[in-house]
Amino acid sequence: MIVAQQKPINDIAQMINDCKKVLFVGCAGCVTVCLAGGEKETEVMASAMRIKRTLENNPLEAITYTCTRQCDPEYIASLDNVVKDVDAIVSLACGVGVQYLAERFKDKWVVPALDTKFIGGSTVHGVWEEKCGLCGECILHRTGGICPIIRCSKSILNGPCGGSQYGKCEVNKDIDCAWQLIYDRMKALGKLDKLMEIQPPKDWSKSRDGGPRKAIREDVMIDE
Amino acid sequence: MSNLSKLQQVLDSGQFAVTAEIGPPKHSSPEGIRHHAEMMRDYVDATNITDNQTAIVRMSSIAAGAHVLGCGIEPIVQMTCRDRNRIAMQSDLLGAYSLGMRNVLCLSGDHQKFGNHPMAKNVYDIDSMQLIDNLRRMRDEKMFFSGDAIKESEPQFFIGAVANPFADPFEFRVDRLEKKVNAGAQFIQTQCIFDMERFERFMEMVRERGIDQRVHILAGVTPMKSWKAASYMQNNVSGMIVPNELVERLKNAEDPKREGLDICIEQIKYIKENVKGVHGVHIMAIAWEEVVPEIVEKSGLYPRPKVG
Amino acid sequence: MPEFEPKIVAFCCRYCAYTAADLAGSMRLQYSPNIRVVEMPCSGTIEHGVILNAFEKGADGVYIAGCNLGDCHFLKGNVRAIKRVAAVKKVLDEIGLGGDRLEFFHVPASEGTKFAKVANDMTERIRQLGPSPLNKSAAGNAKKEGGQTA
Known part of the structure; x- marks a missing residue:
């Protein structure tokens, strides 16, 4: 939401x-x-x-x-x-x-x-957290279901950066390092080898950098 | 103008390299940089020129690099991913090469939160891994980041990257180093080493995987002026581990500055003698550039080899 | 000009304060006739909007009376009421009416005397603060209304 x-x-x-x-x-x-x-x-x-x-x-x-x-x-x-x-x-x-x-x-x-x-969701009643960066091209299948675009302070695709320590982000000790979470989860799933692939630069034209976006479903449009 | 980086020649010929760091000023005069460059000229193989370190506005690393080059020292231009998108990065890199700069160090960059413009927008269009990969493609495949051909005079940089053995997750730090080497990193400078035990464990894993055979690793060292500086780094600088013994040693010293220098010299000697797979040392004398010649000399790394 | 008689709405939990009010009556205790008691199934049912509504309609003061901590019939209703009261106090401060006109009190069922004391204390506090600017008939209104449970 x-x-x-x-x-x-x-x-x-x-x-x-x-x-x-x-x-x-x-x-x-x-x-x-x-x-x-x-x-x-x-x-x-x-x-x-x-x-x-x-x-x-x-x-x-x-x-x-x-x-x-x-x-x-x-x-x-x-x-x-x-x-x-x-x-x-x-x-x-x-x-x-x-x-x-x-x-x-x-x-x-x-x-x-x-x-x-x-956009995000609630963790406990009264607390909401940001979860999605609306980048326009989801990569969660490559990052263990954890979004580095919005949950990493630097949106790094080949993380973690050198500022990750004790599972926390350098920006603030209250922020979990998204890449630590990704690493832990990929490790638990036995998929660490996937993290060794160099993720190419992102196509930001699918994000807001391509100008305001539109989504169209021709099949559900009502003819006038 | 030689096409080959001197640093690359020193490292490729198997000699123990020495690099240092010069932080550009928070103003527009080149006096200070020139002074530091001239002072270090005969003592180091190249100097890093930081790129708005800790996100504080300083003279551009490429402009400062031009001043350093003019003094006869080879610059290692640092380029962070924080402030430029891929267009600006390539444009600046072409410019740097045209000015005679041959080494680039690719890094993510400190988050702007730590600097003097915390309200700035960060860019991170591409990350350090992708920068390394694309710089290699520029050189080896004569391609812009987009894949468009570079028809002539492609920049042939000696590509550097950083590694932080003191960040987490620890085991993945070696994976990520390997990933950077796979991407095209030719030399690596590490975060300042204070926790020697952890660095040795890191290097052990590096050697097990033969990464030291594929890349030149330069160990980062920093002389500390006082126990307060050490304690500050221990508590306030992310991605660093400073053991308590070190802080205590400086606290108990009669002349803390002397002690700081001695610790640094001991570290360099220790790394050179005992830590296999390290091909050089990178001295980050933060706001204390004038001690670099002494450190180099007392560590037995003077005179520097003549190359090119 | 007669002395200002505040109009105060007391939202009382039926498991504690409301029962305490009955007890106060049985004990023949005298307490301020300025309060109008509203019975609540639990202090935790109070809502931000209801409190503001009371003030809009001219209440000079409002308080919510609930159980002691740990004694709530619904476990945590009183804790929630305390948080909501704090939030509405902040709004009242921001809009200039003043958070002092609103309070939360713990009034156990067995303490008729405390019920009377809270009613008197709050009346005194509001009297000191003076009439709410939203109260259209600020003076001389205590004689004919209130003073008993609804």
Whole structure:
């Protein structure tokens, strides 16, 4: 899932300081699971913002709506009637949702309430870790199911670098060295010989370095 | 201008090589580099020119290498993967060769977190292994990294790499060294050795696999000025092992600087006499370049052989 | 101008604080009439949004009363409530209402006196802080409401 975190409440408040009526839009997708922008978080943010503005003698009418997903046109279409008289829309979705709202509601001031962090998963309740670098060409079959692109601080394909010690990364003792993990796992699987192959330079054109990407499935497209 | 690296000639002729390190300045004057180069000229076979070491901005290693070359010492241009993508790397390498530089040392580079621009984007388009492999292809197969032909004047670098016997996983360090040799590394400089016992175990594994027959290994040594410096390296520099005895020895010394130099000289003599498969020594006198001649002389490595 | 009588919402776990309130009543203890008790199946059922809602609706203070550590009927509900209260305190500080208006207390079922003390202490604390700017009828409201369990 996409993991996001809320911006400081005062930063968001600043963005909508001159608005009288604001729509807070939650998303029931990834950001609900990572507890950053689901229905509950949206209610809490709207409530906090109303209180803050009342205290500042600048009352705010804050309304809320939570979409099934903000990254699909049909799910944000239901906002069409809700947005009519608002001065701004605060999106509690990832960066995708913010952009979908901005694109659909061209005359509205749309602002982000979250910082979109990474894609990953939870380890224990309340802790999420980055696991995938979205490089566009998966190599996990060569690295024992552990991604060096995102979990190695240097994205090294022929690791580990000289900074790996006691299983930890040189960047921070709290970061596991991805290449130590890869080595351990390949060793356990009896596949260390695979690590002796020199992995060639990566084709980064399949990552974002090739420009914004698109995925197309002709067979499921609906003819107009 | 000779096409062959002097360092390569020394090593290939079976002589014990000596290299040292010159750190380019954090400003634009070449005075300091020239001073250090002239001082070391007769005492070393080549000097490494570091590439923004510890991710702190310094004069470019190739520009500094040109100053060193002008003083009559052969530079070993360090190139990290941190700051350049494959386009910039090749362009810089063509430039370095055109200026007469013949040795390149390929390394990953310290993470920018440790430097003075921790907010910088790191590149790591390719890693050190891939850099070695592609430099070899440039020379032997006359190809750019992309596979395009280099129609004329391909750079023929003497390719170096690094090995760190003190990083983990320990056994895989020898595998990775072999992998670098397979990729095309011709000489290896190791991380500073303080834990001699671990280095000897490492070299034993290297010899068992005959890697020392295929590559020239230069043992890295560093003289330490004080027990505080030693303790700092022990605790704050990643990928290093500094035994407590060493720190204690410096702590108890009447003249710690003298003691630091003596330790370094002892280490070099010990490695040269006792550790088989080591073909030279790389002296990293960090911010203490002026002691290099003395270390070389007292280690019995002076005068240096004349080649080329 | 009569003395300010705070409006305080007390979310009380039925296994401890709520029972303690009954006990306080049986013991004929006098305690602050400023609190409005809301019975909870467990202090751990409290949510960030519910607390903020109480403040939005004009509460001058809010507290959550749960079991002693280790005594939660659902094992860790009180621990969760404590963490949530801490998070909402932070929000209240950030938006300027002040985290002091919110608190968590441990009130075991057998301690009617502690129930009364907590009610009195919190009332005194809020009285010192003064009315919440969101409370539209800040003065003279304690006489006719509250003072008993719901």
